[in-house]
Amino acid sequence: MFESLKKAIKNFSDSITTRELSEKEIESAVNEFVHELIQNDVAYDVAIEIANEIRLSLKDVKIGRFTNSHTIIESKMKESLTKILEIVKPPDFYQLVSSIIKEKGLCTIVFFGVNGSGKTTTIAKLAFKLKEKGFLPIIAAADTFRAGAIEQIKSHAEKIGVPVYLSKYGSDPASVAFGCVQEARKNKRNVVLIDTAGRMNTDTDLIQEMKKIVRVSKPDLKIFVGDSLVGNDAVNQIRTFNSDIGIDGVIITKMDADSHGGLIFSVARIIKKPIYFIGIGQDYSSLIEFSPEVILKKLF
Template identity: 40%
Template sequence: MFDGLKDKLSGFREDVEESADVEEEPAEGDEPANGDPTSGDPAAGDDAAASGDAEVVAAEAPADAEAEPASDAADDEPSAFQRAKAFATGRIIIEEEDLEEPLWNLEMALLESDVEMSVAEQILDTVREKMLGESRKQVETTGELVESALHDALLDVIAVGQFDFEERIAEADKPVTIVFTGVNGVGKTTSIAKLSEWLADRGYSSVLANGDTYRAGANEQIAEHADRLDRELISHDQGGDPAAVIYDGVEYAAANDVDVVLGDTAGRLHTSDDLMAQLEKIDRVVDPDMTLFVDEAVAGQDAVNRAKEFNDAAEIDGAVLTKADADSSGGAAISVAYVTGKPILFLGTGQGYDDLTLFEPEALVESLLDEE
């Protein structure tokens, strides 16, 4: 899952290691005296850097290392004194020139992986902020420094708005009503069935309510899932009021001590006034505890755009991304939470009812940065 993005992130690590691993040899006759990196070739201290397996360079710190001389250099750039001191104590400093080309390559890689532009820019800004001018012991490899910066940058955008879904279910007054929305054909109804099974595995009962009352075959589709899972299904005749169906589901759950109502809705576009009016009526009549947006991870940038548009039109509380197991780019998983401010809660990872995985940002970031 997301192997393409993982390879691109690994490429960034290698780019920075290569650019920071250039140690310029002093010209003949210019070898620094007494190991002083500030004498001889003035660039020696600038370019001394360590790669993953480089040995720590042994050198004595300048005698006057206690007081840093004044410098006309910009405040955010390491001075010659800082570079010399870092080199003398077996440390490296990452400079702008070390990052310029790798960051450009990373930006292109993220955009090629369908990461939304503003999300890519945020990742780049965080990586630059955490690495530029940063000093690390040479025994802490450049690769480790890159991995730490990427970890923080990715987590910052992926974990936006994250909350504990199961804890929210446990603490909420019952029945909990969850309404699903999104365009047709992205696995919305199947995701409802999967979540019903996920809840059952954790001891929660659920009832399905078919608010998709206009699509031919919608009742049959969700009824098949209900039969297979042995769940009660609340439905009306085709063309009925979606809000009334889900309301009846809530009434049934309250009367029968059912924990969760899972309400399907008609596939809709944010530009469809009639369908959006239906969703607004459901919000008004039922007042659901959560509205979840469903789309395909493989839709990439389209899924990101739709998530933003749906959230703007009718506020969502979180997202479910289906077909995550078939997605190598990872753009939707990286971007949806950041552009909406609402978390990804689940990933669909297969065709079975058990193929629904709770989304864990930390675990995803670790898997993207795992070199094995």
């Protein structure tokens, strides 16, 4: 995780600290670093912003053979990246859910994203974590379109010991979501997690269906699940879903398989929505709460 981005940061730091450089040479190194950031899924505008901050921070710093230049550069880069990540530092997710339950008696969360983002597995992981924290989750199997989707979520639910509200393939997803909310109230479950069919952000019909699910289930939180492996395509997906449906936060999956990791900075700077969790593995406990400190520790 982050191996390639970490290497790019180290290479840049080394390139301007191993010997005294002219302003022209430093500028060349910064431009090369911008290229490396883009290669690691940092959006162009965000890479330029990071580079500009580094230029400003280096302006009054004398980089020479006998200064502790590596530490100086690392500190300046940490400052720049921290500033970006702090934008999406979320409130404590479990406290947020608790406060909603305290106010309404039930917290309803709907999840959406494109096909193959790991949404269903992520919902199972979150249900597992919520159960561990003492909540009483129930899952709505509102993906009634994809072959095997109902069996998949049912299998996950059985493994983690969480009830699931099922219907038949071809059923109206909004009706399934609404039915699960009613079931939760009836059986005193306090968190509803609504799984939905993956949909491309360009599919107008499926976006309309998602709007109906939201209208009927009246969720407290709308969470987009994005795949880190698709890079900056995820930024465009989130932007479109946010415009069409509105999102309250993001979960980024498959971070363990992504050596780049720059997507987090793109989401932070461009989307400016809380990143609640990142997925770092296959088992149910491999969903960790997002924090800038965790990310920076991986990079430096």
